Amino acid sequence: MSVNYAVYILYSEKDKRLYVGCTSNLDERLARHRRGEVGATRFRRPLTLIHSEEFVDKAEAFNRERFLKSLWGAREKKKILREYLGLKHSA
Secondary structure (H helix, E strand, C coil), X not given: CCCCEEEEXXXXXXXXXXXXXXXXXXXXXXXXXXXXXXXXCHHHCCEEEEEEEEECCHHHHHHHHHHHHCCCCXXXXXXXXXXXXXXXXXX
């Protein structure tokens, strides 16, 4: 079984906020974010990938993205951010 979709979380070094996305090609999507081609993050660069999850099923990936963008997913995103910031400061 091959992985077809990725849900990812970017951290904006500029505004210290998170962006959640879903894509079928993570490398290309990250490159588009870096080049400023994604409107939602264009003015929030630089961005750092702090988390990604892989899915075979498109519906499962989009459901996970929707959850992470929801109020219910906020707690999980904060935990991921705390882990990232902890690693960053201890490096």
